[in-house]
Amino acid sequence: MLKLENVTASYGAVQVLFGVSLTLEKGSVTTLLGKNGMGKSTTVRTIFGLTDAIGGSITFEGESLIHQKTHKIAQRGIALVPEGRQVFPTLDVIENLVATSRYRGAARRRAAVDEILNLFPRLAERRTSFSGLLSGGEQQMLAIGRALMTDPKLLILDEATEGLAPNIRREIWAALKRLKSEGMTILVIDKSLKPLCRIGDQHSILVKGKTAWTGLSAELEDPSSEARQLLAL
Amino acid sequence: MFELIAEQLLNGLQYGILLFLIAAGLTLIFGVMDFINLSHGSMFMMGAYFSILAQKLTGNFLVAVLLAGAGVFALGMLIEVLLARRLYARSHLDQVLVTYGLILLANESVSTIWGSVPLYSGLPEILSGHITLPLGIPYPAYRLVVIGAGFTIAIALFLLIQRTRIGMLVRAGATHRTMVSVMGVNIGFLFAAVFALGALLAGLAGALAGPLLSVQPGMGETVLILSFVVVVIGGLGSIKGAFLAAIIVGLLDTMGRAFLRDLLSSIFSPSVASDTGPALASMLVYILMALVLFFRPEGLIPMQKRA
Amino acid sequence: QDQDPVKVGFVLSLSGPGAVIGLDMQRGAELAIEELGGTIGGRAAEFIFEDDQRKPDVGKQAAERLVQSEKVDVVVGASFSNVMMAIHRPVTRAKTLLLSPNPAPAPLAGEDCSPYYFAVPFQNDQPAEAIGIHLNNIGVKTAFILAPNYQAGRDLLAGFKRHFKGELVGEIYTPLEQTDFSAELTEIRSANPEAVFIFYPGGLGIQFVKQYSQAGLKDSIPLHSAFTVGGATLEAIGEDGLGVTSGSQWAYDLPNEANKAFVAAYRAKYNGIPSEFAAQAYDTIRLIDSAAKAVGGKVEDTDAMAAAIKSANFESVRGSFSFNRNNHPIHNMYLLVVKKNDAGELVASADSLIVKDMPDAYVDACPMGK
Amino acid sequence: MSSALILDGISKSFGGIHALSKVSFTLKTGGIHALIGPNGAGKTTLVSTISGALTPDTGTVRLGERLLNGLSVHERSRLGLSRTYQLTSLFSNITVRENLALSLAARETPGLTFGQMARRHSAKRFAHQIDQALEDFGLQEKADANPAVLSHGDRRRLELAMAIITEPKVLLLDEPLAGLSSADAETLVHLIETRLRGDVPILLIEHDMEAVFNLADDITVLVNGEVLKSGTPDEVRASSEVQAAYLSEDDDF
Amino acid sequence: MSFIRTYGNILTLALAVAIGPIVAITMNDPYLLSTFERILIIAVAAASLNMILGFGGMVSFGHAVFLGVGAYATGLMANAGLTSLLVQLPVVIVASAFIALFIGAIALRTTGIYFIMITLALAQIFYYIAVSSSSFGGDDGMVIYERTTLGGFYDPFDNYQFYGFVAAVAVVLILSINHLVGSEFGQRLVACRENPARAEALGLNTFGIRLTAFVIAGVFCGLAGFLLANQSEFATPGYANWQRSGELLAIVILGGVGARSGPVLGAFVFIWLEHALSGWTTHWAAIFGPLLILSVLFFRGGLASIGTYLGNLRGERAR
Numbered sequence A: 001m002l003k004l005e006n007v008t009a010s011y012g013a014v015q016v017l018f019g020v021s022l023t024l025e026k027g028s029v030t031t032l033l034g035k036n037g038m039g040k041s042t043t044v045r046t047i048f049g050l051t052d053a054i055g056g057s058i059t060f061e062g063e064s065l066i067h068q069k070t071h072k073i074a075q076r077g078i079a080l081v082p083e084g085r086q087v088f089p090t091l092d093v094i095e096n097l098v099a100t101s102r103y104r105g106a107a108r109r110r111a112a113v114d115e116i117l118n119l120f121p122r123l124a125e126r127r128t129s130f131s132g133l134l135s136g137g138e139q140q141m142l143a144i145g146r147a148l149m150t151d152p153k154l155l156i157l158d159e160a161t162e163g164l165a166p167n168i169r170r171e172i173w174a175a176l177k178r179l180k181s182e183g184m185t186i187l188v189i190d191k192s193l194k195p196l197c198r199i200g201d202q203h204s205i206l207v208k209g210k211t212a213w214t215g216l217s218a219e220l221e222d223p224s225s226e227a228r229q230l231l232a233l
Numbered sequence B: 001m002f003e004l005i006a007e008q009l010l011n012g013l014q015y016g017i018l019l020f021l022i023a024a025g026l027t028l029i030f031g032v033m034d035f036i037n038l039s040h041g042s043m044f045m046m047g048a049y050f051s052i053l054a055q056k057l058t059g060n061f062l063v064a065v066l067l068a069g070a071g072v073f074a075l076g077m078l079i080e081v082l083l084a085r086r087l088y089a090r091s092h093l094d095q096v097l098v099t100y101g102l103i104l105l106a107n108e109s110v111s112t113i114w115g116s117v118p119l120y121s122g123l124p125e126i127l128s129g130h131i132t133l134p135l136g137i138p139y140p141a142y143r144l145v146v147i148g149a150g151f152t153i154a155i156a157l158f159l160l161i162q163r164t165r166i167g168m169l170v171r172a173g174a175t176h177r178t179m180v181s182v183m184g185v186n187i188g189f190l191f192a193a194v195f196a197l198g199a200l201l202a203g204l205a206g207a208l209a210g211p212l213l214s215v216q217p218g219m220g221e222t223v224l225i226l227s228f229v230v231v232v233i234g235g236l237g238s239i240k241g242a243f244l245a246a247i248i249v250g251l252l253d254t255m256g257r258a259f260l261r262d263l264l265s266s267i268f269s270p271s272v273a274s275d276t277g278p279a280l281a282s283m284l285v286y287i288l289m290a291l292v293l294f295f296r297p298e299g300l301i302p303m304q305k306r307a
Numbered sequence C: 001q002d003q004d005p006v007k008v009g010f011v012l013s014l015s016g017p018g019a020v021i022g023l024d025m026q027r028g029a030e031l032a033i034e035e036l037g038g039t040i041g042g043r044a045a046e047f048i049f050e051d052d053q054r055k056p057d058v059g060k061q062a063a064e065r066l067v068q069s070e071k072v073d074v075v076v077g078a079s080f081s082n083v084m085m086a087i088h089r090p091v092t093r094a095k096t097l098l099l100s101p102n103p104a105p106a107p108l109a110g111e112d113c114s115p116y117y118f119a120v121p122f123q124n125d126q127p128a129e130a131i132g133i134h135l136n137n138i139g140v141k142t143a144f145i146l147a148p149n150y151q152a153g154r155d156l157l158a159g160f161k162r163h164f165k166g167e168l169v170g171e172i173y174t175p176l177e178q179t180d181f182s183a184e185l186t187e188i189r190s191a192n193p194e195a196v197f198i199f200y201p202g203g204l205g206i207q208f209v210k211q212y213s214q215a216g217l218k219d220s221i222p223l224h225s226a227f228t229v230g231g232a233t234l235e236a237i238g239e240d241g242l243g244v245t246s247g248s249q250w251a252y253d254l255p256n257e258a259n260k261a262f263v264a265a266y267r268a269k270y271n272g273i274p275s276e277f278a279a280q281a282y283d284t285i286r287l288i289d290s291a292a293k294a295v296g297g298k299v300e301d302t303d304a305m306a307a308a309i310k311s312a313n314f315e316s317v318r319g320s321f322s323f324n325r326n327n328h329p330i331h332n333m334y335l336l337v338v339k340k341n342d343a344g345e346l347v348a349s350a351d352s353l354i355v356k357d358m359p360d361a362y363v364d365a366c367p368m369g370k
Numbered sequence D: 001m002s003s004a005l006i007l008d009g010i011s012k013s014f015g016g017i018h019a020l021s022k023v024s025f026t027l028k029t030g031g032i033h034a035l036i037g038p039n040g041a042g043k044t045t046l047v048s049t050i051s052g053a054l055t056p057d058t059g060t061v062r063l064g065e066r067l068l069n070g071l072s073v074h075e076r077s078r079l080g081l082s083r084t085y086q087l088t089s090l091f092s093n094i095t096v097r098e099n100l101a102l103s104l105a106a107r108e109t110p111g112l113t114f115g116q117m118a119r120r121h122s123a124k125r126f127a128h129q130i131d132q133a134l135e136d137f138g139l140q141e142k143a144d145a146n147p148a149v150l151s152h153g154d155r156r157r158l159e160l161a162m163a164i165i166t167e168p169k170v171l172l173l174d175e176p177l178a179g180l181s182s183a184d185a186e187t188l189v190h191l192i193e194t195r196l197r198g199d200v201p202i203l204l205i206e207h208d209m210e211a212v213f214n215l216a217d218d219i220t221v222l223v224n225g226e227v228l229k230s231g232t233p234d235e236v237r238a239s240s241e242v243q244a245a246y247l248s249e250d251d252d253f
Numbered sequence E: 001m002s003f004i005r006t007y008g009n010i011l012t013l014a015l016a017v018a019i020g021p022i023v024a025i026t027m028n029d030p031y032l033l034s035t036f037e038r039i040l041i042i043a044v045a046a047a048s049l050n051m052i053l054g055f056g057g058m059v060s061f062g063h064a065v066f067l068g069v070g071a072y073a074t075g076l077m078a079n080a081g082l083t084s085l086l087v088q089l090p091v092v093i094v095a096s097a098f099i100a101l102f103i104g105a106i107a108l109r110t111t112g113i114y115f116i117m118i119t120l121a122l123a124q125i126f127y128y129i130a131v132s133s134s135s136f137g138g139d140d141g142m143v144i145y146e147r148t149t150l151g152g153f154y155d156p157f158d159n160y161q162f163y164g165f166v167a168a169v170a171v172v173l174i175l176s177i178n179h180l181v182g183s184e185f186g187q188r189l190v191a192c193r194e195n196p197a198r199a200e201a202l203g204l205n206t207f208g209i210r211l212t213a214f215v216i217a218g219v220f221c222g223l224a225g226f227l228l229a230n231q232s233e234f235a236t237p238g239y240a241n242w243q244r245s246g247e248l249l250a251i252v253i254l255g256g257v258g259a260r261s262g263p264v265l266g267a268f269v270f271i272w273l274e275h276a277l278s279g280w281t282t283h284w285a286a287i288f289g290p291l292l293i294l295s296v297l298f299f300r301g302g303l304a305s306i307g308t309y310l311g312n313l314r315g316e317r318a319r
């Protein structure tokens, strides 16, 4: 569905990606791992055209995404839960969900909002609060809900559970599992290995802007594997 | 006496509504999009001039007002594409300087094209007379039309910003521009359209205010600061707030001018009163603004609470 | 002769809100210069125009530049009294001649009069004094008066009050930048005077007169003015100006020869009716020229020039006039009424003589020549 | 053990939202006290009322014997109260070294200092302390870089270094491990364990339960602004209420 | 290179002071000095604004009010016969400090756009006091008949001597401002801008530091007003209105926000251009406006950053 081949990218003069390759099968969950600063977020930015790829190819459903406008890329059905949440602070919870929704028709949209509020009851309690005032965890839920409201084919989560309490983390993993079972394709970046292994079909590790390892959960779960070496100190 | 007060209240209301008309576009560009546009007054001035030009060409006041709005809309679009869009991500200061440059350019262009002699924007016969209101108050018909137009625009704008997704998207884009496009919205186009809409409102206000104010180069600056005052007192981004603030400012200013001197002269000597009365009257609006910001720094009806 | 050219410097409001009047004065001056073939007193001349933007500090810089850098022989300026108050001292202190083509604030006619300073058109108060007298003549008992709050506004209202014998039911000074008069009009209606007198030059006048008419006051309370309805503004004011009167030393249809020639030439060059401001500037240039001729072209001899100017030996477009001891005019004051002339143009036309050979009110305070 | 920080009956609401209701607990000298609870439970709000950034509606805060109510943030800071922020909060346009120097200088001479020399030498004046901190936190190589270009892990470490370099009497840490890779998180836990434990009482907010149970001497669980449970790690872990409201294994889905 | 980096702003200042007499002597026209006097005076005002804006992040849209305060205080004293520098300076300092304290104490309770607007509002209040007080000459302003005297030490009406006086005062003031922003105080001011919450948590009294900076800047600008009154022998409400405040902002931005040589460069280019263009055409604004726009679009760091391209001829930047 989404295929990155040997992607390179830089911020101005500083090159950050040196060859990232990823293949996401339709309906699968892929995880992107790596220590801090290895280029995970940059990879995501490059997919959305926020950072210009200087080499390699990115295709979604067979069509190239390179040099496309960000909003056009998103309109193809890719949604992002960004690092640092980036909810719209001056909009309330419901407005955050509705503003960029791609469901047409008020009734359809209302149903979708209800679904999200079901998924995260905490948000229902805060529905008229400005999202800038929500606690960190509440904002993360809202960011996920906002992404789902665009009815995406591919959902990308950058730091899916950062700052979330264990019980919420569990809910988010459960939600992702459900979305997966409904056939959604998911790319997730996170640091908690255990749940990633359970939910992910395929894993990639970035080291210094390069795909250093790609494999299955079983290999990652083995504490003595090469993959674990790459993630440790 | 009662009639005098009633009539002055009406004057204040009318002035307030006029202020709202002028400030309406600014609540979009400054209040919602968070772009400091000093050239808003120039858009207002262009509206007045375009309407005079269109009146000469078409001979119809209403058509001229609409044409003026359309003209300024196009101008706003041009400015957005050429300048404003490069500045959203920059500091407010850069916006101040660029739009200050635009003021200079606009005033100079206008006086080169139309001369610096004030022009008069004509009115159709039916509007140039006065109507007798209840209590036997004669009131200029056109001023009543302005009041009507102000209310209409206030309601339309309120619905647009608070009740449509366009409003939400603009508010979202003001703080997290890239995020909006990551969510699949063409923010560049949206901002251009809203910026131009703000200009359009300024242009309409100029066309409508033309018959009430002097149409001359620099006419925008006298109203510019007042419109900023109105937007800020009302609470950034709040249409309701701007409307409320405009009415309060209009009433305060008019009542101050009308009664402060007499009020003071009942306390102080007439010479002191006639010296301080007008002074205090012109300060009232700014004193109000200082007080509002002191006690409610986010304005009367705060819309944007930042995290 | 290989003399340097005569240098005349102008300080006028050529941009900003005062430009309505300043540019009109520039036109009047340029017409005179053209008629003189660019000479003064028979000598080649250079004319330098500076813009004061109606700001006193800017005007003062401009005047100092003219005097110190350009070393002009005569300064003509300003357009407005506030600028005049600022340029008066630096110019006269340098013993350079200063001729006002328009503003003549009260202090400069009295205590601060100077041998190097001449107010060519009038003393500010005079037109208003004339209206005050006129209202007495027609038996008006109550009046309401308004002007912008600056030097000339205060001068004019003082002038009005000097002679008006009826009761003042209202006296309002509005901020100089105020153009919406709804609150004041309401006060006027509530005070219900027999007459209203205003001084609203330029754009202010256009607004006031239009709004006065729109409020329905024009039919019930006659409007009298000074410097408000005239060539510079009547086109914009339109029919709402019909019937408004003014006091003035000049009207476009004063029947003297100099005036006829001026109006015809002005029409030919600019295709319109001249304003009083154009006429005053025109007069000022011709006065300078006449004086320069009288001293045989020796304009550098300031004291001789001053004496020659004082004798005012030229045909003024206002008809006869002479300078008083304080270098301010003694001349006739006319009543002007706005009407349509035979060609269908809106004009402020001379209706009657109010005062003959009127001196200004401050001459006694001037120590000069006592 | 005596008490370093005593909270008594703290309540705070924002409009209709009761973020804190009658929260009381005591931070013992030398101990590490963890504050846990679901998102939006009021943990950050509590830290802000202690630091003085928010004024509680009711309740008192004491630092040892000293009542802090009514004091401003900077006054409390000078009394020895240090905090870190949930989202990293540094001076991003001066170097790491200058960030640390500023921290020290602010505590040393709180008044207005107009001297030019002071600035030139402030880095030198504090050189010893700063070098020690850089070494403790593994930031030696980054000393002259601006925080803006540091990796997330480095920035979290600097955040902590700035808070402790002034040798505070009480340290408030709001999610110091958030966003760190497991390797970086381990280093930081180790650092707290070795460098800080015992020297300074710490109030630790964290969602990383492994770290909390490793470090904490006492745990208070906050839910909906109320203290649900306070006790030793074992007591808390055993509580079924806490299990239901907050804890539950990550992979239990 | 590092010499220029450190002393670039002093070099700029020295050039700005020297160029006036050089031009006046070569052209044999002492009057030309007056433009250069104004450049130096406005540079002082801009430098004081740059201190709170560029270093403290306080965007004051009412800074010109202090020009007005300084000018009117000087004018009132001069016309009352108090012309001695020793009398005038303390009064100007106290008056502007007092008003800065008043404005600052109120305005500093807000931040961001609200700070911009409240400084504007408070400045307008003082502007209207000047406009409508007849003892100050109202709208027309006040002619000042005597320049400041130094006990007969110099002739204030001699063009060169007066230039010397203005230049000396301006240089002292600008150097003092540069010293302040380079001091520990300056660094703390920057810290308060960068991250006020953190600065407060470190123990800095952010309100106190900001207010101190605001008052100091007000006093320096008041002193610029004192010079301006002497230079123009005039005080007008126009010195204190929002357009003038906007102009000061424009000069600071044009010069380079937070660059020590910025205000001098900005004032030089702004005033000199205005002067040169308006001498050439009354439509000078039609050229000047676009120039401003282009300068923002293409010289992001202001004039001071052009130096970077031309071999690092600039002062140390605080941002």
Ligand SMILES: Nc1ncnc2c1ncn2[C@@H]1O[C@H](COP(=O)(O)OP(=O)(O)OP(=O)(O)O)[C@@H](O)[C@H]1O
Pocket: A011, A014, A016, A034, A035, A036, A037, A038, A039, A040, A041, A042, A043, A083, D149, D150, D151, D152, D153
């Ligand atoms: N705007 C930028 N300009 C320059 N360098 C940048 C910029 N943003 C990120 N970098 C650098 O790019 C590298 C990769 O950053 P990126 O954010 O992609 O890492 P990451 O793998 O997502 O790390 P983390 O787990 O901390 O989020 C880092 O070294 C970072 O310092």
Ligand SMILES: Nc1ncnc2c1ncn2[C@@H]1O[C@H](COP(=O)(O)OP(=O)(O)OP(=O)(O)O)[C@@H](O)[C@H]1O
Pocket: A133, A134, A135, A136, A137, A138, A163, D014, D015, D017, D019, D037, D038, D039, D040, D041, D042, D043, D044, D045, D046, D086
């Ligand atoms: N300034 C504010 N105005 C209104 N509500 C607020 C404000 N600050 C916090 N809240 C609300 O108070 C509650 C407590 O927030 P707080 O940030 O203390 O939670 P937290 O326990 O730190 O959560 P997290 O673990 O997600 O950081 C939340 O519901 C939040 O929405």
Ligand SMILES: CC(C)C[C@H](N)C(=O)O
Pocket: C021, C079, C080, C081, C082, C102, C103, C104, C105, C124, C152, C201, C202, C227
């Ligand atoms: C006549 C007016 C237009 C000008 C007036 N004499 C003044 O001094 O300002």
Ligand SMILES: [Mg+2]
Pocket: A040, A041, A042, A083, A158
């Ligand atoms: Mg990342």
Ligand SMILES: [Mg+2]
Pocket: A135, A136, D043, D044, D045, D086
């Ligand atoms: Mg928190």
